[in-house]
Amino acid sequence: MTQTEERAQRYVGGGLLRKEDPELITGQASYVDDITIPGMLWVGVVRSPIAHARLGGVEVAAARSMPGIVEAYSGADLASEWAGGLPCAWPVTEDIKMPTHWPVVQDKARYAGDAVAVVVGESRAQVKDAMEAVEVEYEPLDPVVTMEEALAEGATKVHDDFDDNETYVWKLANGEVDQTFADAEVTIAERYYHPRLIPNAIEPRGVVVAPIAAQGEYTLYTATQIPHILRTTLALTVNIPENKLRVIAPDVGGGFGSKLNVYAEEAICLALARKLGRPVKWIEERSENYLATIHGRDVIQEMELAATQEGKITGVRVKLTADMGAYLQLVTPGIPVLGAFLYAGVYDAQVYSFECVGVFTNKTPTDAYRGAGRPEATYAIERAIETLARKVGKDPVEIRRLNFIEPFDKPRPVAAGLEFDSGNYRAGFDKALDLADYDGLRAEQERRRNEGGVKQLGIGLSTYIEMCGLAPSQVLGSLRYGAGGWETATIRCHPTGKVTVITGTSPHGQGHVTTWSQITADALGVSPDDVEVLHGDTAVSPMGMDTYGSRSLSVGGTALYYAAEKIRNKVKKVAAHELEVSEEDLEWSEGKFQVRGAPDKAKSVPDIAFCLWHCHNLPPDTEPGLEETYVFDPPNFTYPSGAHVAVVEVDTETGLVELTKYVAVDDCGTQINPTIVEGQIHGGVAQGVAEGMFEEAIYDESGNLTTSHMGYYRVPSAAELPSFILDSTVTPSTTNPLGVKGIGEAGTIASPPAVVNAVIDALAPLGVTDIDMPTTPERVYNAIQSAKGASA
Amino acid sequence: MRRISVNVNGKQHEAEVEPRQLLVYFLRETLGLTGTNVGCDTTTCGACTLLLDGKTVKSCTVLAVQADGEQVTTIEGISSDGELHPMQQAFHEHHALQCGYCTPGMIMAAIGLVEEGGGDLSERDIRLGLEGNLCRCTGYHNIIKAIEAAQSQYSSAGA
Numbered sequence: 001m002t003q004t005e006e007r008a009q010r011y012v013g014g015g016l017l018r019k020e021d022p023e024l025i026t027g028q029a030s031y032v033d034d035i036t037i038p039g040m041l042w043v044g045v046v047r048s049p050i051a052h053a054r055l056g057g058v059e060v061a062a063a064r065s066m067p068g069i070v071e072a073y074s075g076a077d078l079a080s081e082w083a084g085g086l087p088c089a090w091p092v093t094e095d096i097k098m099p100t101h102w103p104v105v106q107d108k109a110r111y112a113g114d115a116v117a118v119v120v121g122e123s124r125a126q127v128k129d130a131m132e133a134v135e136v137e138y139e140p141l142d143p144v145v146t147m148e149e150a151l152a153e154g155a156t157k158v159h160d161d162f163d164d165n166e167t168y169v170w171k172l173a174n175g176e177v178d179q180t181f182a183d184a185e186v187t188i189a190e191r192y193y194h195p196r197l198i199p200n201a202i203e204p205r206g207v208v209v210a211p212i213a214a215q216g217e218y219t220l221y222t223a224t225q226i227p228h229i230l231r232t233t234l235a236l237t238v239n240i241p242e243n244k245l246r247v248i249a250p251d252v253g254g255g256f257g258s259k260l261n262v263y264a265e266e267a268i269c270l271a272l273a274r275k276l277g278r279p280v281k282w283i284e285e286r287s288e289n290y291l292a293t294i295h296g297r298d299v300i301q302e303m304e305l306a307a308t309q310e311g312k313i314t315g316v317r318v319k320l321t322a323d324m325g326a327y328l329q330l331v332t333p334g335i336p337v338l339g340a341f342l343y344a345g346v347y348d349a350q351v352y353s354f355e356c357v358g359v360f361t362n363k364t365p366t367d368a369y370r371g372a373g374r375p376e377a378t379y380a381i382e383r384a385i386e387t388l389a390r391k392v393g394k395d396p397v398e399i400r401r402l403n404f405i406e407p408f409d410k411p412r413p414v415a416a417g418l419e420f421d422s423g424n425y426r427a428g429f430d431k432a433l434d435l436a437d438y439d440g441l442r443a444e445q446e447r448r449r450n451e452g453g454v455k456q457l458g459i460g461l462s463t464y465i466e467m468c469g470l471a472p473s474q475v476l477g478s479l480r481y482g483a484g485g486w487e488t489a490t491i492r493c494h495p496t497g498k499v500t501v502i503t504g505t506s507p508h509g510q511g512h513v514t515t516w517s518q519i520t521a522d523a524l525g526v527s528p529d530d531v532e533v534l535h536g537d538t539a540v541s542p543m544g545m546d547t548y549g550s551r552s553l554s555v556g557g558t559a560l561y562y563a564a565e566k567i568r569n570k571v572k573k574v575a576a577h578e579l580e581v582s583e584e585d586l587e588w589s590e591g592k593f594q595v596r597g598a599p600d601k602a603k604s605v606p607d608i609a610f611c612l613w614h615c616h617n618l619p620p621d622t623e624p625g626l627e628e629t630y631v632f633d634p635p636n637f638t639y640p641s642g643a644h645v646a647v648v649e650v651d652t653e654t655g656l657v658e659l660t661k662y663v664a665v666d667d668c669g670t671q672i673n674p675t676i677v678e679g680q681i682h683g684g685v686a687q688g689v690a691e692g693m694f695e696e697a698i699y700d701e702s703g704n705l706t707t708s709h710m711g712y713y714r715v716p717s718a719a720e721l722p723s724f725i726l727d728s729t730v731t732p733s734t735t736n737p738l739g740v741k742g743i744g745e746a747g748t749i750a751s752p753p754a755v756v757n758a759v760i761d762a763l764a765p766l767g768v769t770d771i772d773m774p775t776t777p778e779r780v781y782n783a784i785q786s787a788k789g790a791s792a
Numbered sequence: 793m794r795r796i797s798v799n800v801n802g803k804q805h806e807a808e809v810e811p812r813q814l815l816v817y818f819l820r821e822t823l824g825l826t827g828t829n830v831g832c833d834t835t836t837c838g839a840c841t842l843l844l845d846g847k848t849v850k851s852c853t854v855l856a857v858q859a860d861g862e863q864v865t866t867i868e869g870i871s872s873d874g875e876l877h878p879m880q881q882a883f884h885e886h887h888a889l890q891c892g893y894c895t896p897g898m899i900m901a902a903i904g905l906v907e908e909g910g911g912d913l914s915e916r917d918i919r920l921g922l923e924g925n926l927c928r929c930t931g932y933h934n935i936i937k938a939i940e941a942a943q944s945q946y947s948s949a950g951a
């Protein structure tokens with residue numbers, strides 16, 4: 001890097017403190033529940049307590065006559081409000097079964113939590129009282145709770161219109177897979193279950209709608225990750241012209257995929273605001289959130305590897321059964337597809353096949369939850385490679401080293417049919433082992449084993465590759481996804497030297513305002529403090545595709561990079577005119593255009609923004625103003641990777657597992673703000689560790705969610721987690737000029753197999769080779785007992 | 793309805809409240825102090841944490857009438873003259889927040905904890921002390937660092 005270039009990168013790569021923080025640490029943020037509009041009514045949604053029931057009468061008259069109640073509606077009362085059901089944008093196969101999903105059901109309730117009636121009133125408390133007065137006659141039907149039940153011969157149908165509960169079968173195959181398995185020297189076949197999870201963003205969902213009835217105009221405030229996608233889809237569902245609907249994502253208190261959806265309550269509130277001509281507000285309660293907001297995972301995996309005697313993987317064959325829940329939400333069927341290509345991980349396989357069967361059950365719909373499909377894939381390969389290691393008599397380090405894809409810096413095809421962008425998997429792995437003091441840990445483990453104490457040490461490894469930066473629009477089309485994967489950025493340079501950046505991404509904790517300010521500051525030679533970043537309002541931002549799938553920086557940040565290039569091109573032309581030189585005589589240096597060899601003759605972006613405002617002396621054919629928009633459609637996905645090490649202490653008498661050390665070495669390509677990158681990893685690791693050790697949504701045989709509130713579902717606190725040890729490797733992506741890959745989901749993808757492998761490792765001398773997530777004391781205790789039983 | 797008189801962030805408020813109204817909704821909906829958040833309905837998440845007579849409480853579990861005659865301090869009341877409270881400053885400097893939803897409760901809980909702990913809490917003490925406050929974004933790593941940093945500042949200021 002030359003010195004000038006170095007100085008030009010003043011902010012990118014530095015840990016600028018977040019510009020978002022001041023309002024958040026002083027209580028001045030504005031989340032949906034903080035919004036009050038004069039004349040606003042409260043909305044309550046009455047939900048079925050029964051998983052599967054035909055609705056007899058839904059009687060709302062008594063509720064309607066309660067104090068403060070303005071209206072109450074059954075599903076039938078609202079039927080004429082909908083131009084269509086709630087959308088599913090990803091029909092993954094041609095013959096997928098796509099049930100109609102009304103915001104308020106009319107015929108039957110298909111999961112405990114399905115909306116059956118709506119009450120509108122003057123206050124939160126009055127609405128709550130009146131909801132009790134809604135009388136619904138439920139005629140219970142056999143609930144279909146597990147995927148096995150759903151697929152059994154003669155099973156009760158979740159949707160009467162279809163022949164059975166099989167939603168779709170999606171397949172992918174490359175190479176002579178069956179032959180490879182038939183000829184293989186070694187094969188392994190394992191079955192894993194990836195539990196159902198509840199996302200638990202700490203802010204529950206909420207919706208406020210402000211209508212201007214006379215104009216047919218609506219402003220919808222909602223706790224969402226996807227204001228743009230919502231505007232388009234809700235316009236269609238509720239039949240409001242898209243250009244009369246403004247969607248605002250105000251401050252949003254975390255998402256993790258759970259706010260990447262088009263929910264019944266958003267449609268309901270829009271319809272009610274139109275029907276009543278008054279502003280309305282609905283705020284989700286936490287226990288309601290457990291039923292009414294999507295769940296994640298819930299996948300059965302049959303994972304097979306073919307390998308040589310030495311342990312070199314030759315083939316991967318996977319079959320999934322994935323629980324859709326009762327309906328298809330926005331991208332429900334596509335979640336397994338996001339992982340479908342990654343079951344070989346960072347290992348070099350020759351042949352590959354994947355099949356997924358989607359299944360309807362009478363449970364809350366599943367959809368994207370942090371990692372979406374990729375934690376599942378990583379878990380399967382990272383568990384399976386350890387089984388393979390045991391089978392061929394190698395240790396977990398050796399087997400991985402033997403199988404890594406060699407370092408590469410140009411796009412490289414892999415067996416699953418993707419082209420990875422760049423990677424050096426061995427480097428991250430070695431670094432992680434070093435940081436963890438792997439040899440020291442093994443020695444300590446040996447010592448404890450010899451001593452035979454109660455608390456045994458386990459060391460778990462995990463490597464991962466993810467596919468993010470969603471996504472090349474053409475590829476999305478070929479996967480039958482309903483929208484594109486591009487992203488937009490607009491840069492507006494004000495005559496006073498200030499800069500407004502408008503992005504189509506919609507952050508909810510990721511710090512885009514800070515990161516986008518850093519990129520802009522370096523690209524335009526201004527201070528990050530002079531950059532204002534606007535987002536999350538469809539009336540302000542250009543078109544957008546919003547925030548999910550670790551896409552924002554690699555797609556939206558790249559759009560910003562190119563928008564800045566357009567600004568600089570225009571500035572250069574006007575600067576040359578102002579300085580009376582030709583454009584070729586100018587060079588971009590120290591954040592300005594300088595005349596080559598005469599650095600005191602220079603013009604900055606703010607200088608030229610002013611010229612383009614007064615327009616007194618512009619070169620011919622120059623449009624006044626300095627504002628540019630760029631829309632970036634990525635040519636490929638990005639492929640972040642990494643290696644994690646988890647160390648646990650297992651109490652062999654009680655089954656209690658304690659995570660004592662966690663090392664993460666991630667490669668997200670170039671880092672714009674390393675502090676924010678680290679924060680994303682911390683949070684992701686905590687969430688993935690929780691998945692591995694604590695969390696599981698459990699239903700009883702009648703389809704009741706027994707982990708029905710936050711007191712029963714174990715979101716970990718600080719007390720259950722250690723501090724994390726982080727480092728990184730940097731392999732710039734070849735998919736975008738920033739070289740960035742994405743980091744939002746990495747921690748959640750890598751950590752579940754790391755902790756589970758660690759628990760199995762601790763118990764290996766007892767003969768334990770398998771344990772399901774989460775590794776609760778009960779499960780660990782039982783695994784120990786049955787291993788003892790088997791060896792006795 | 794019951795008449796109550798509560799001192800909130802140094803200012804006296806008189807109001808008629810429903811006996812069943814929770815303190816958090818009295819603050820948010822009657823006084824318009826929306827900095828204190830609500831994240832659950834089971835007293836689990838701690839998003840609503842504030843100081844009631846100097847002690848941390850979860851304001852979703854206290855009735856407004858129980859605050860009658862008491863002093864309430866919320867996130868809006870801890871910075872003075874545009875100067876952030878050291879705990880707020882530490883959260884900012886250590887990137888101890890992402891979405892910010894847990895943050896007001898977390899900062900109030902941290903203030904209560906450090907004031908009680910007298911400036912020499914270990915990492916373990918802090919982790920245990922924060923058990924009642926959930927954050928889904930940060931993995932707590934930087935929250936712990938922020939509290940450790942603020943604590944050393946407290947004690948050096950006190951010394």
Ligand code: FES
Nearest residue numbers: 831832837838852
């Ligand atoms: S709102 Fe969750 S503890 Fe009070």
Ligand code: FES
Nearest residue numbers: 890894927928929
């Ligand atoms: S910062 Fe989002 S919940 Fe803590």
